[in-house]
Amino acid sequence: MSVSKILVLKRSLSTSRLMSAAIKNVTVIGGGLMGSGIAQVAAQTGHQVTLYEINQEALKKAKQGIMVSLQRVAKKTHKEQPEKAEMFVHETLDRLKTTLDLEASVKEADLVVEAIVENIEAKHKLFSSLDTIAPEHTIFASNTSSLSIGEIASVTKRKDRFGGLHFFNPVPVMKLLEVSINYLPPLFNHVLVLNLLDVSTNYLPPLFEPVLVMKLPEVIRIPETSDETYKKMMDWGQALGKTTITCKDTPGFVVNRLLVPNLAEAVRMLERGDATARDIDTAMKLGAGHPMGPFELADYVGNDTTKFILDGWHKRFPDNPLFRPIPLLTKLVEEGKLGLKTGEGFYKYNKK
Structure with a gap:
């Protein structure tokens, strides 16, 4: 085999590996209850996370909320080991940074999760901007609980890299993630949702905005969503320790x-x-x-x-x-x- 052919083969394999790489760098847009919860869980599970907000006051509130939640998680998971609990909090915070600069927040993102107000015009404005500044490989996802993923994605040129990731509140406790799609293969025609709510806890989370207690996130896929994007979203949800289900881009998804x-x-x-x-x-x-x-x-x-x-x-x-x-x-x-x-x-x- 000639040297030129070997170089082409190596370049092809390198590109293939890059495209199939796992999601490592995550940007969360919106530091409210849901956004801060998603950012926390992603950082807890080893991802490099950037949390974006529009003003310093919102970022400060988000960071305070994450700190309180992290300390609660650390106390629960490392009851008799205060040093490990302290290390858990420290290492998680080391993987989480905040910014007011939208362009800087997505420059290295493998995945952008939007968790802003439930307003279609606001989401269109955001994703129109993100589409021009985010790297080509970046996957976009919305955490909407009631709007159409297809309609949100309509303003972008990367519909093949767009989907819905519906978490539940509080994110660090709720273990469900809904992955929504418009086409369901036979495997997904019948979905049983198990462990939606951990009834062994004394805390009953909100219905529409739950992330930490709920064990299941919904993954929403539109017709244009590529198989590779869908798989990455499903794998990422599982990497967060969530139980993922797939559903069509239908009003309210499953839950x-x-x-x-x-x-x-x-x-x-x-x-x-x-x-x-x-x-x-x-x-x-x-x-x-x-x-x-x-x-x-x-x-x-x-x-x-x-x-x-x-x-x-x-x-x-x-x-x-x-x-x-x-x-x-x-x-x-x-x-x-x-x-x-x-x-x-x-x-x-x-x-x-």
């Missing part, structure tokens, strides 16, 4: 697509006078084995969040009766009775 209509129907039952909120909650806890009743969960998540998701789905699918507006829910939100966070929703709470 929220089932849970939001469930909450909505419970509110409609109350609205019709079929039963009281307390009796409906009791029925679902004792009769269906749910850790929380639908009204307890709705108040915990925030009635504005439930309404926001239903309104978005109703706008896109006006003929679907499951998504139609609910007057009682609208009334509560207009009155500022959003649930636990405001002291009153379907129930009243004593503010501390």
